[in-house]
Amino acid sequence: MHTVALVVFPQFQALSLSLGSVFECANLLLGDPAYAFRLVSEAGGAVMSSQGFSVNTEALDPAGYDTVIVSGYLEVGLPGQSLLECVLAASAQSWRVASLCTGVFVLAEAGVLAGKRATTHWLHAPAFKKRFPDIQLEEDRLFVVDGQVWTGAGMSAGVDMALAMVEHDLGTDLARRIARKLIIDQRRGGENSQLSALLELDPRSDRVQLTLAYARENLRSDLSVETLAEVARLSPRQFSRVFREETGQTPAKAIESLRVEAAKFMIETSRHPVEVVARETGFGDRERMRQAFLRAFGITPQSMRQAS
Known part of the structure; x- marks a missing residue:
């Protein structure tokens, strides 16, 4: 079974949770659990979202996961050094590492994006380029895949990125069926522009x-x-x-x-x-x-x- 861990921290964007539905639907349509979806945080326990409700999480395992995804958050700030170290340790042991929206700042600060191409929400692109001038930012992409590192743009791009992950793992037909079940009328690839x-x-x-x-x-x-x-x-x-x-x-x-x-x-x-x-x-x-x-x-x- 492929384990997917979504890393959240205080004031994470609640829409980050929506990508979990893609992996849930994959299991439902297959009739067999292909994915195990986990919500994780630095210490585990309740974590408050940007919308004022809490979610229960497991402690982030430095031994890693098959896929680890760092969620976005409303304010462009960085979590503490201890969480950055946990993310780096887990990333080094994971088969696939990803971020959503401002989560790319966490990956960059942790050193995961050295020598990689990446993207983020167009609104935060100037701040990212100023802070990390040596990282190649493709600011008009919906998501970017560079080796085992995946980075996504704004929150709705998380669903597109998760569908692309399922397609990579289990084929186009399943990804198409998931999109149909979720009533997604247009599957968007990473090359799609963020602005329509x-x-x-x-x-x-x-x-x-x-x-x-x-x-x-x-x-x-x-x-x-x-x-x-x-x-x-x-x-x-x-x-x-x-x-x-x-x-x-x-x-x-x-x-x-x-x-x-x-x-x-x-x-x-x-x-x-x-x-x-x-x-x-x-x-x-x-x-x-x-x-x-x-x-x-x-x-x-x-x-x-x-x-x-």
């Missing part, structure tokens, strides 16, 4: 949200104002006005952002020719996509692929 074009648009009404969801699922299709207005059940003129009021962008600009985001993901995670990427994301031809990339990122798709 849909999140940035942040529409208020159901009509505009539905239209954007339709657009994301149909990037190859005709996404003219007339088509989107029909999805929203508004006239083209009404739709354009409402869309701009809610998002601050024209429909055409928003659709380009969605297509650029999808194309960037394909460029970074596949070896498809640029022409195929342009076709699959709705740009139609490579020149239109090239111009959109220059507007969004200041570089061409070819340059982005060479740098990835």
Whole structure:
């Protein structure tokens, strides 16, 4: 059985606990306990979360676990030296070491990240780079895997990272079934950006949200104002006005952002020719996509692929 230990400490972020559901579902779907999930802390006993409730923990075992994950916490500060030493000792004996959000500061301070690539929540990236300038931080990644060390971004990324761990351990089919059981409509890989074009648009009404969801699922299709207005059940003129009021962008600009985001993901995670990427994301031809990339990122798709 694979033992997973989540290390918590006072004021840990409660959402860190959600990744445990992934391993729990793995056991349920397999009908056999593949994972043993443990909550651990430096001394064991009750530990207070950032939301004011306590959890019961076991004492952190310096002999290590199969996987040890350091949780995040709200304030960017560091636990005491004794906990850092315990984390370092356990990490040295564990098969896989991970952190979530600000937990990366603990791994870095303990010396676990020497010579490794890592990520953290974009909000804390400047503080991390200032404190640990010698560690290569990939601040726009959802999670980063470098050897046996895994580091994740914000709290929801913990579920994505845990799904990737299960996929690594037990295969893609099980990870997909877990995502379905947890009603996760889109599995995100480590290469995904922390910032989503849909999140940035942040529409208020159901009509505009539905239209954007339709657009994301149909990037190859005709996404003219007339088509989107029909999805929203508004006239083209009404739709354009409402869309701009809610998002601050024209429909055409928003659709380009969605297509650029999808194309960037394909460029970074596949070896498809640029022409195929342009076709699959709705740009139609490579020149239109090239111009959109220059507007969004200041570089061409070819340059982005060479740098990835």
